Amino acid sequence: MAATVSEKSNAPEQVAVEDTAKQLDVRECFHPGLLDTAETLALSFANSQPYSHQRIAPFCAEPLLRGVREELQRLHYTAKETDILKYAQSGDLANLDGLGATERSRLSSLRKLRDALYSKEFRA
Numbered sequence: 001m002a003a004t005v006s007e008k009s010n011a012p013e014q015v016a017v018e019d020t021a022k023q024l025d026v027r028e029c030f031h032p033g034l035l036d037t038a039e040t041l042a043l044s045f046a047n048s049q050p051y052s053h054q055r056i057a058p059f060c061a062e063p064l065l066r067g068v069r070e071e072l073q074r075l076h077y078t079a080k081e082t083d084i085l086k087y088a089q090s091g092d093l094a095n096l097d098g099l100g101a102t103e104r105s106r107l108s109s110l111r112k113l114r115d116a117l118y119s120k121e122f123r124a
Contacts, residue, residue: 029116031058038124060113067109074106 027035034056045054077088096104096111104111116122 024112024115024119026116026119026121028061029064029112030060030122034059035121064109064113068113071107071110 041054041056045052048054072090075090077090080087080089092098093110093114096107096114099107
């Protein structure tokens with residue numbers, strides 16, 4: 001049984017995208033069998049020392065991660081600097097659905113990863 005995630009928005013431009021969007025198979029975003037080990041991972045997390053933590057490797061499907069990497073390399077970054085730090089800042093990646101249709105189509109792997117991470121099946 002595979003969980004599905006679809007885009008949700010009331011914006012007119014996004015209603016058309018929602019109607020034609022493919023349903024996301026959450027399981028295909030992660031390493032095969034990862035979601036079947038939830039109970040084992042929860043137990044390992046509960047028993048971890050000296051602080052609660054969980055290492056999951058491998059985590060995501062390799063093709064998806066490669067796609068995300070390519071998309072992140074194509075983003076525009078703005079150089080920022082403080083008195084102790086220099087960094088490059090992208091646009092708000094949390095609001096990918098607020099982008100226009102062209103921009104959304106250029107970030108399909110990033111959106112797929114975000115939707116999989118926030119899916120009910122992954123967070124269960």
